[in-house]
Amino acid sequence: MANRIPRVPVREQDPKVRATNFDEVCYGYNKEEALLEASRCLNCKNPRCMTACPVGLQIPRFIAELAQGNISGAAAVIAEDSSLPAVCGRVCPQETQCEGSCVLGVKGEPVAIGKLERFVADYSREQGAQAAKVAPANGKKVAVIGSGPAGLACASDLAKWGYDVTIFEALHKAGGVLEYGIPEFRLPKDKVLKHEIEAVRALGVKIETNVIAGRTVTIDSLMDQEGFKAVFIGTGAGLPKFMGIPGENYNGVFSANEFLTRNNLMKAWREDYLTPIHAGKKVCVVGGGNVAMDAARTALRLGAEVHIVYRRTEAELPARKEEVHHAIEEGIIFDMLTNPVEVIGDEKGWVKALKCIKMELGEPDESGRRSPVPVEGSEFEIPTETVIMALGTSPNPLISKTTQGLETNRRGCLVATEEGATTRPGVFAGGDAVTGAATVILAMGAGRTAAKAIDAYLK
Amino acid sequence: MYQILSKEMLTPTICRMEVEAPRLAAAAKPGQFLIVRADEKGERIPLTISDFDAKRGTVTIVTQKIGASSSDIIAYEPGEAFADVVGPLGLPSEFVTMAPEKLAQQRYILIAGGVGTAPVYPQAKWLKEHGVPVDVIIGAKTKDLLIYVEEMSGACDNLFICTDDGSEGFHGMGTNMLEHVVSEGHKYTQAVIIGPMIMMKFTTLTCKKLGIPAIVSLNSLMVDGTGMCGACRVSVGGKTRFACVEGPEFDGYEVDFDEAMRRQGQYKAEEAEANEKHVCKIGRGK
Numbered sequence: 001m002a003n004r005i006p007r008v009p010v011r012e013q014d015p016k017v018r019a020t021n022f023d024e025v026c027y028g029y030n031k032e033e034a035l036l037e038a039s040r041c042l043n044c045k046n047p048r049c050m051t052a053c054p055v056g057l058q059i060p061r062f063i064a065e066l067a068q069g070n071i072s073g074a075a076a077v078i079a080e081d082s083s084l085p086a087v088c089g090r091v092c093p094q095e096t097q098c099e100g101s102c103v104l105g106v107k108g109e110p111v112a113i114g115k116l117e118r119f120v121a122d123y124s125r126e127q128g129a130q131a132a133k134v135a136p137a138n139g140k141k142v143a144v145i146g147s148g149p150a151g152l153a154c155a156s157d158l159a160k161w162g163y164d165v166t167i168f169e170a171l172h173k174a175g176g177v178l179e180y181g182i183p184e185f186r187l188p189k190d191k192v193l194k195h196e197i198e199a200v201r202a203l204g205v206k207i208e209t210n211v212i213a214g215r216t217v218t219i220d221s222l223m224d225q226e227g228f229k230a231v232f233i234g235t236g237a238g239l240p241k242f243m244g245i246p247g248e249n250y251n252g253v254f255s256a257n258e259f260l261t262r263n264n265l266m267k268a269w270r271e272d273y274l275t276p277i278h279a280g281k282k283v284c285v286v287g288g289g290n291v292a293m294d295a296a297r298t299a300l301r302l303g304a305e306v307h308i309v310y311r312r313t314e315a316e317l318p319a320r321k322e323e324v325h326h327a328i329e330e331g332i333i334f335d336m337l338t339n340p341v342e343v344i345g346d347e348k349g350w351v352k353a354l355k356c357i358k359m360e361l362g363e364p365d366e367s368g369r370r371s372p373v374p375v376e377g378s379e380f381e382i383p384t385e386t387v388i389m390a391l392g393t394s395p396n397p398l399i400s401k402t403t404q405g406l407e408t409n410r411r412g413c414l415v416a417t418e419e420g421a422t423t424r425p426g427v428f429a430g431g432d433a434v435t436g437a438a439t440v441i442l443a444m445g446a447g448r449t450a451a452k453a454i455d456a457y458l459k
Numbered sequence: 460m461y462q463i464l465s466k467e468m469l470t471p472t473i474c475r476m477e478v479e480a481p482r483l484a485a486a487a488k489p490g491q492f493l494i495v496r497a498d499e500k501g502e503r504i505p506l507t508i509s510d511f512d513a514k515r516g517t518v519t520i521v522t523q524k525i526g527a528s529s530s531d532i533i534a535y536e537p538g539e540a541f542a543d544v545v546g547p548l549g550l551p552s553e554f555v556t557m558a559p560e561k562l563a564q565q566r567y568i569l570i571a572g573g574v575g576t577a578p579v580y581p582q583a584k585w586l587k588e589h590g591v592p593v594d595v596i597i598g599a600k601t602k603d604l605l606i607y608v609e610e611m612s613g614a615c616d617n618l619f620i621c622t623d624d625g626s627e628g629f630h631g632m633g634t635n636m637l638e639h640v641v642s643e644g645h646k647y648t649q650a651v652i653i654g655p656m657i658m659m660k661f662t663t664l665t666c667k668k669l670g671i672p673a674i675v676s677l678n679s680l681m682v683d684g685t686g687m688c689g690a691c692r693v694s695v696g697g698k699t700r701f702a703c704v705e706g707p708e709f710d711g712y713e714v715d716f717d718e719a720m721r722r723q724g725q726y727k728a729e730e731a732e733a734n735e736k737h738v739c740k741i742g743r744g745k
Contacts, residue, residue, distance in 0.1 A: 170685050172496055172503075172543040180687075210545035212685055216482050238687040242699065249692060249699060249718055251725045258688035266502070266682065273500045274528055276729030349721040396686055398704065 007109035008037040015329040019300055022184045022269050025326060026090070029112075031071075034119040038067035040104065041111045048101040049113060054445030055153070057081045059098055059113055066120060075124040078117065079132045083156035083200055084149065084444065086125065086192045087178060089118025092441045093320050125195050134203055135162035140458050143168060143228040144205075145213045145399065148176020149440045150234030150431030152200050153447030154454075159203035161455055166228075168211040173265060176236055178440070180265040181257075183294050185301070189264070214398030219406070219427060230426045230454045233399060233414060234447055237432035241391040243286070247343030248389075252278065252351035256287070256295040256390035263298050279304040280385030284354045286310075286340055287390030288317040293324065295388045296332050306332050307382065311339040311359050311372045337361075337372065341379065343387055353381040395433045403427075411436055420450030421457075428454055461541040464517060469606045472524040473574055474533045475509070480544045481516030488555050489581040490676070490708055493518065493546030494684045495532060501542070502528040505681055505703075507578035507653075508547065509607075518544070521577035521606070527734050548684040549707045552582055552651070553674065554591070567593040568640070568647040568671070569615070570633050570662055572654020573600075576607045578676065579653050583614040592616055594645065598633035598654070602626035617645070633658060634665040647671050652711060656720045663711035673711035677702045680723060693719050 011027040012018075018025055029037060041063040049059045058077050065073035078085045094100070094114035102110030142158050144151045147169040155165045173179050174197050178187060187193060201207060211217055213235070222228045240255035242248050259277070262268045268277035279302040285295050288310035296306045308327070310317065313336050317324055328334070335356075342355040358378035361370035400408045407415040407423040413436050420428040430446030432438055462479045469475050483493060487508055494503045510519035522532050535541065554562060567586055571579040576597050586593040594617040599605045601624050612618045620628030621636040629636050633654070641647075650673045652662045659675040666673035679691035679702040691702035696713035700706065 170545070171683060172545065180683075210543050211482060212545065212548070215547055215685075216486050216545070238685070240687070240689045242689070242692075249694060249722065251721060255689040258682060258690045261682050261688055267500075274502045274531075274733055276502075276726035276733060278726060278729060349718070398685065 005036065005040050007040070007112055008033045010112065010115050015326075015331070018185065019330045022301055024188050025185050028122060029115055029119045031119075031123065034116055034123075035067060035069060037112050038063050038116055041067065042103060044103055048103065049098040049111075052097045052101040054097070054441045055081050055448055057098075057117070062120065063111065063113070063116060066116060071120060071123050072127075074120045078120060081448075082444065083152055084196045084440075085117050086121035086196055087149070087187060088441055088444070089114050089116075089121055090187050090192070091182060093439060095321060097441070122192075125192075132160060132203060134160055137164065137204075138162040140164060141166070141226075141228045142454060142458075143222045143226075143231045144234060145219075145231065146170075146176055146234040146236060146433075147174035147197070147207055148178065148234060148236050148431065148443065150236070150433070150443035150447035151176065151232065152197070153444035154232045154234060154430065154451045155205045155447075156200050156203055157448055157451035158454060159200075159205045161451075163455075163458075165204070166206040166208060168213055168217065169207060169209045170212040171265065172209050174207045174209060180261045181291065181294070183260065183264055183298050184269070185297065186294070212398065214402040219399065219403040219424075223426065229458055230428065232420070232447070232450050232454060233422070233427065233429040233433055234431045234443065235396055235399060235433045236443070237393045237395045237437040239394045239396050239412075240389065241393060242389055243340060243391060245340060245342050247345055247351075250343050250345040250351050251349055252280070252385060253343055253387045253389065254278070256285070256291045256388050257393065259295050259388050260291070260298065263302075269298075269302065277302065278386060281305065282384045283307070283386040283388060284309050284340075284382055284384045285388045285390055286354075287392070288312065288319060289390060289392065290319045290323055291392075292390035293319045293327050295390050297327055297330060299386070299388065300330055300332060304386070307384070308332055308334045309338050309340060309354065309356060309382070310334070310336055312369075313337060313361065316369060335382070339372065339374065340387075344381060351385060351387055353383045354387055355379060355381050393432075393437050395436065418449070419453040420446060421453055426457065428457075461544045463535050463537050463539055463541070466535070466537050469521070470604050473521060473604075473606055474524070475519060475521050475577075476535070477517050477519050478541065478544055479516060480518050480546075483544060483546050484511045484516050484518050485513045487511040487518060487547040488551035489585045490552030490555065490578075491547035491549050492578070492684075492707060493520070493544060493548060494681075495520065495541055496543040497528065497531045497535065498542050501531055503543075503682060503684070504528050504532065505548070505678065505684060507575075507676075507678075509577035509580050511581070518546075521574060523574040526730050545684070548703060550705070552585075552708060554586065562589065562591055565591055565649055566647045567591060568596065568637070568645070568650045569593060570596045570598070570637060570650060570652045570654070571607075572598050572633055572652075572658040572662075573604065574606070575654035575658075575676075576605075576611070579651070580607050580610055580614060582651060583611060587614050587616075594619065594640070594647070596621065596633055596636050596640070598622070598636060598658075600624065632661075634662050637662065637665055638669070641669050641671075649674065651676070651708075656716060656723060659711065660716035660720075663714070663716070667712060674708050675711040675714060676707045677709060677714070677719060678707065678723075679703075679719065680725060690725075693722070
């Protein structure tokens, strides 16, 4: 019977209204809606959703607790495997992971696992949840570099097992990409993120901000002088890519990283902060991933007309469907099969237009994706004030360049085993620093895997 | 953390502060810089390091009042603390890692303009301490704007002072002073130029004319200072480089100064607006 109930729709802020503010787009379920949606879960004996989750969240178990109205029980089940449920419930690509594997999705709509996870996390936070259990201190010091998803996940597990963990963060605020990259309207900072980070601190994890590994300290100084027995590197992929086309250094061309960091970490959207940001009347965002969507929707909220310029078609957009859908609803204009070839500047050196060439899809490449090829003679100009490059990011070489014996591959990613061991004994790594830019949840999964490896190494 | 231990106005608009930052002080080298965020709502402001003391756990910063954020920094008093001080950022000066036999062959001329005199000081001090011949030129618009004269005279072999209006020392700009010094027979293998972008541009041209290799220290716009934002990108030898992690020092002959100057003014309109709205915090009685 349970599966006859259709998936409970989630309430969202009206697109016209939200296009002018930074409040969260999705309101999430209330208790009644969450319990109804939870009742749809078949509690499969062989839960494919769980296998598809990079941190192995015990999905049917937490949903079963929730369906019975035991929300704190559901929260406790989640806490066994995830330290950031309110974040993951919001930003995970559930459609390709847990929900993508849900049996109900074969004929109908999968259980809204993400929205349920978010509900449990939000509800417990509002009720004032207790901290998770921590084993007695074992006195062994572990350093975690970076306070993004990988670092937080690794630190949480180690702290729960009794390790003395210190996270070193280069920026002035903890959270990594969750703080500087993902916008307020997808992940509220003070309401949600701050609390999740406080929960990690409550496990006994120390967070030292303003410490840049490779500059302020080195891996060697931490291990040789400060007594850390092992180090986990979860520094992500923070270096922006540019296209290498003429005119890219004109004023008004920004990396998505700069644009988003100014707005998210430095709160340029708020009148009471000093941070300047430049969007202007019209913005072209180059790229089709989640970061491109975030930059576009941010520029829109700052008052600009926004175009997404992408060289393939909508079907190939790497961004989550939900984000693309939200962007379209809000009025972002998608210029598909379009590739920039030059930034045109005015006499003062400011962007005036983006010169593009039309593309068409050619033969499929090795990955099966049809690769775009330029249509000869189809160049045209899009007049614009601002160009934001959202072409992906790569790992920062600050640590690899300052640490002996730490190997990187040709893409600048740290070389590590499945378990997270790098080429240097005692040094582990995971997340985007190893894989290149990926997702929050994969980074968390890698952080947890490395925590196990560190535990084994130090035992 | 980041408590201000002392404060001194070197000129009516240039302020020197000694700030507690033990980790930073222990790691800093000449040529590097730091970032200060005065309070929760302030910007991250890149500043040069004009001295560091690992034993005391302090760094010395010199700030010139330009916009809203630098005014906020200057408004702090001893006993108060900045929200954030992070660094050291950027690469140390080339001579710090130079092979001793190569360093022994060098004769340096450090050319400082205005507030850029402050970061020249630790460089001169380092070279002097390592027995490398080093002369310094300090240039300013007028006598009252000269800073670090006394400190510098103890940190180099010959100190040359010049002012645009002739109110102190040689009458002329740093470029004229340099030509004069060289015409008097001083020989140099390397110049290091730190000051306003326009000063670095023209001094580099003079160095080129005189056949002296020139290193400049670029104070580009930046947010994080770790290579993340790319706001500091600058064309050097036709290639885009990030001043925060690959600099701040570059071969002056190769730097596209006109582009660098233009990019520095990228947020001028937004900043002018902010300055208008900004309520200065001096005397806020915290």
